[in-house]
Amino acid sequence: MSFLKIAWFEYRRRIRSKWFILATFGMPLLILGVSLGAGYMAGSGAGIDTKHYVLIDETHRYGPQLVQQLDQRYAEDEAPPLDLALMTGSYIDLHHLLDTLVLDRSLDGYFVIPPDFDSSATLRLYARASSNLRMADVVESASQDILVQSRALDLDLTAAELEALFVNVDVDFFNSGSDEKTENEELLAEYMTPFAFMILLFFGIFTGGQLLLRAVLEERSSRVIEVLLSTVSYNDLMAGKILGLGLLGLTQSVIYLLVGSLAGSHFGLSLITPSIAGLYLVYFALGYLLYAGIYIGTGALFDSEQEAQQAIQIISLVAVVPMLLWSVVIESPNSLLVNVLTYIPLVTPFFMMVKISMGETTLFQIIATVLLMSVSVYGSIRLAAKIFKTGILLYGKRITLPEIWKWIRA
């Protein structure tokens, strides 16, 4: 039972460390702080760079209205994203001057309302780069409103009739079987929960993995490994480390789940149900064990942390894929792409937790992915054990892939 003693040692010495306390409580606070800070900055206008445009109105009709509408739209903004100035004259007369201003960056671009705007319903934008696309959308939308208003007036509609034509349609959300309207905050929380689960899982798994890598490198470089291996077997040592640091990651996850659950219930939301929490722990354990094999195997191959970290970065990049595809997963959790990716063991836990927390999975998918992960974990740990056993005592030697292959086959 030496591995239990090793596990307890690894767990105990790290749970009391400043690093763990900082990572467990500091990281969520940091993320929250950054999000709130970014939100504040966006709201205060600090993140906005006002774009300056000129408008040439060759219809001599719509220009003032368009400028007025946009001014009204951004009247309450401290830093409006768009500043549109109406210029009298035609494109032919002005374009040389305006092109020069655009090229020397005194102006971001200029819009032209052509004489046939009534029939063509098309504006022209002269600018430097694609960063103007968003502004083009804004001007396009405002111009559309003006054109519609103009056509409505041509039909001799009264102001009241005209106003009645422009209605905003809202959709109220209700949970099926409930007559109570779902509030926007609740919707937002439901929308963000799958993402939170993904991030949580990512942190939990990679915190444990990184600690494992460091623990192996520390023992390897300080030669503690020799004393340990003269006392316990390779398998006990590896199992103890994986278990101890896995429990550490699990502790972190339980803290996050409890905090999330308490915060949810404070706002009357039950986002983390016992079954979701249970499945989270299952996928955490499987994901951690899979990556533990990779991390411990890598740690046994390198003398320095820098080299080991470089090697592990490639694997970590794979795990970032679910985050990069976040919007696809949330929009289409059962699309072919997401379903295929769900069965790639390195990213299975992340995709599954998103789908589970959205209620977009089946029992079959849960059983199948758990089985797939279990087989992958077995393979990963077995390979890691072979690499660990041979590589851990090879100091100062650059190990080649054919050599690793030889150890694996041995």
Next chain:
Amino acid sequence: MIELRSISKSFDSIIAVKDLSITVRAGRICGFLGPNGAGKTTTLRMLMNIIRPDTGEILFDGSKARPESFRVGYLPEERGLYQKITVLETLQYFAGLRNVPDPDTQIKHQLKRFDLDARMHSKVSELSKGNQQKLQFINTILHNPDYIVLDEPFSGLDPVNQLILKEVLEDMKRQGKTIIFSSHQMDQVERICDDVALIDTGQLVLAGDLKEIKAKHGSLHLEVSPESVAELNHPYFQTPDIEIRGGSAFIPLANRDRQSLIQEINAVCQIRAVKVAEPGLEELFIQQVKGRTA
């Protein structure tokens, strides 16, 4: 008793140990010697089952079965210690792994013995090199093992602590423990060991009882101390087979008559003291290793 029987170990194309056979007798201390890269550490690691020999076998008291970890104590060449935990935590962890009965009492006793009790709650990284070596040694013997394998145990220790370590090893020898240690410090080996095993390029050069080896392979010297050290500059002493050391000249006796040799020396200097000296282990070591490479 520990027996290494025809063990060999290669790393790819490099032969680290070749057909090596050594016997370490119970209740004796065996010095394991060899130049750098001779294969000492690899041999000790095989002894500890950290790495497996390609061929050959290792027997403990005649059995191929490896003794339980609590019966073996191993001190690696470099410090095998966690730097960020305390002295007490280090010893508690390893005592736990080796199932040491009443570990706290044992730990306190050994810390006191090595004058480390005041540093019990210090982090290992805060200890001096010598104190880390002492901690390492305590960790090796804390579980009172029957077989003790030490790789350079005197490294980093001052003379006072070297003496403490020597006394502890002799004490363990009296208790019938089987001890093998590698060292570059020939004077320590000479003072402590009953037996020696010398290896070079992974192969055994000589092994056996230290006194017998010295008698067999080394020659007696005449240690001559003149009245004035300056007299050692006389051309008589400037020959390759005469060693000048510590104000004395060491002249090989070979088969020469002692009296006629003393008269010969007396003719070139004024002798203050003269005595017959045994061959030193260092000299023997250099002679054997150079003899192989020549």
